[in-house]
Amino acid sequence: MFNKKNNSSVDSAILDLLLESRHQILVVLSADKKIIKVNNAFKEFILRQSGKEISEGDDFLHYLSNNKASFYSELIDKAVKTGNQLVFETQFDSTSDDEYFQVVLDPVKSNNGEVEHIIIFSYDISDLRNAKKRLYEERERLSVTLKSIGDGVIVTDLENKIVYYNDAASEITGYDDTEVISKYCNEILKTNDALANNIPTTTQIKRKDNSIINIEYNKNSIKNNSGYEIGTIFVFKDITDRLKIEEEIIKNSKLDSLSLLAGGLAHDYNNLLTAILGNITLCKIFTEDTNLLENLDQAEQAALKASELTQKLITFSKGGEPVKSIFNLKVFLEESIHFCLLGSNVKVEFDICETVGDFSGDKNQLGQAINNIVINSKQSMPEGGTIFVSAKRKDEISEHSIIIEISDEGQGINEKILSRIFDPYFTTKTNSLGLGLSAAYSIIKRHNGTIYASNGPDKGATISISLPFTGSPQTAKPVESSNKKNKTLLHILIMDDEKIIRDTLSGMLKKLGCQVTATENGVETIEKYKEMMNSENPFDLVMLDLTIPGGMGGKQTIANLLEIDSKVKAIVTSGYYDDPVIALYDRYGFSDVLKKPYTFEELSRLIQKYRY
Template sequence: MLNVGTARLKAGKNEEIRDLLQAAEQSIQQAKGITQQLLTFTRGGEPVKTSMALQPMIKESVKFTLHGSKAKSRFDLPDDLWPVEIDPGQINQVINNLALNAVQAMSRGGHLTVTARNVTIEEGDQRTTALQPGNYVEVAIKDEGVGIPPENIDSIFDPYYTTREKGTGLGLFSVYSIIERHGGWITVESEVDLGTTFTFYLPAAADEEAAAISSEIKEGSGRVLVMDDDDTICLGLKALLGELGYEVETTANGEEAIERYGEALKSDQPFDAVIMDLTVPGGMGGAEAIGHLKELDPRVRAVVSSGYSTDPIMANYQEYGFEAVLMKPFQLADLSRAMDLVLG
């Protein structure tokens, strides 16, 4: 993914090459989605949560999924929606899966309508059988497709259940599992030949501030130390960070990172940020190295990176001394957001 992103940047104005590389990136993202669905089924995965507004993510995700299809999108997303405490990657997967289901149900075209509103669940509400009393954001995704037969509707969230020839049977199961792990709830209503509506609830964030997640690429400056035992990832990160305006040095394990960071700290060119792989087979990973770096420099600005979404450090990275998190495989926009969060 990193090298494809770097190649897209290097392609410049050559639209043909850029389009081919974008298609490759999308294929990798689809493979990532299937992998995450398998992880959800086999081991789960603690959400890596942040407080954010849902509106930008919903619009971007739905429009991306509907691109090239005959379906058209409609949105009713009030500006005063409460922010929610979510894992952006996981909730994006929920929206993608539900939108993709709608597209497949509307092969001849139709409208996909997405609405959202603030709701308060109180004691005695019929929804308290599945939700704790409190504030929630309700999102409804309605299509005009073929609908779900009554005899099938109770099985659609079961793992491996599918009525499609090329379906994995993991998409809706993953949706259900992700919403449940967020402390939410999802329901479905459907009529054959009229359409289907999925409605899910996410707990509102306690604070009123929310970060917008977008695909905007922000350049920056500063010296960054990268630690990863995979030479390919080091090469890709160095190239992408360089394109963003950063000066980069790479190391292969925690011991090397600690030594290099200490040397730079004593010089007139200290590192402004560190990106570390969580685990290194046979060596010291970021999980252990961060403690040593904190001893050298209590103000160290560190980002943890990993493909293991089930590790509790990824979900609670701030408790372990990190400022931001990068889930592998990540794109240039993810890297840009992390660096802006740490150094912006």
């Protein structure tokens, strides 16, 4: 830039032009650090920092603090020795921590190549440095914020390459940030859907482990101050668990809706079946015609089959509360499944831990659930195969449960319908109501358990059930001894609003050798009981229908009877199990429960208990 000219070491015209600048510091030194020329900017800077007036010819280092004097002395010596330009950032000799300069030491060589002068050019970069510092701090704050939020955040450039990837995104997708930075976003967010811009929506993506998850996302453009797009920000969260919960809520809502219909149907239907079964029994008793007896047997079997359907309806209703007893779970599973597979080309293999032992639950309901699952598995293997059944205990500090898994070798369950197989009336089969697996679902829920379906790694499906230990089961209230020992002729008071039930039950009880009085409601029942209480022939047993439309039902009636006679023996009957009285009858003062529809044999066994 500067040339040697006679005894002058610089081009005066150019130098004077530079020296006029008041914004950048310019100092010309000799090789031995003596001041040759300085501009006004440097003079004002030194005057402001130290109060000294600069004189040409003085030692440059004289105007600097000790530490800066030593710093510049070494750099000037290095520039003189090497002849190379030096560029660095420093506070020059400022007393302010926020004042920074970029400094250039430019050696000027003579014609013989020796460094003769050093030009120091410096300009204030404090604003630029502070802006960079603020930008860095802002980016750090933004980074900390993005790392702390639960949503995944991915930032891409205009080429859709990832430039930022927070910890939540790593956790959701399974990829570390080191694996994704500078890669195309669609290599990480593997989805078949076009990712919409500025529209919050949901889709499915494939994680690093190839598992599919559901995400909710929002994709927006990033623009600079001029309004030009410079990238994209993609904010998303894993909603897989939330969708499962929503599906569960919808499923429960469907079951609640069905329960209103199913409960009423089951109640009325069971009343009719009770009358049908009772009258068939009475007809069988009073006839000796072989052909007629055969027809009555067939009618009875048909009615019992119909009662199985009402049991399924009851399962959907809120009244399907388990009536629990203790039974051996291993024996129960083996017997139920073997019976279900009789005559089929499907085998079964059991892996039941000996520690499973006894279990407390509703044996009839659980039997129905297991049978429905096994039937579904059997139907998935029309050419035959094997069903694998395992059961084991899971004992943890906060949970004690039984885990039952039933697997088959069928084609598995289509992923698109996997979440719907427990829905009421959902079926892929012709001539099927679609109640089997939804009934199983409801039964397990009534036992405070969980049930879910999954596909095997190669083929087949697995239904997994978790059932908690629930403590002691409901047990029948012991029948207290009365003064009437070995009484053959029991005096029984029955209450039911349906005349056909009163007549049928009266006929069966009379055939069992009982004296019967029938009433329609609770008020009439209480009056009759009071009337006979102090007579020579008081009632030995009361049978109360739980629900009396528009009148006093069994629950209120037994409460009133207990106030009259604390030793009253009562049986609650019902065709609909909407009330906890059925499952917890002894807490309400009843001695036993008799579910409708019931057979003559079931009634006989129950009455026999009260003859002694």
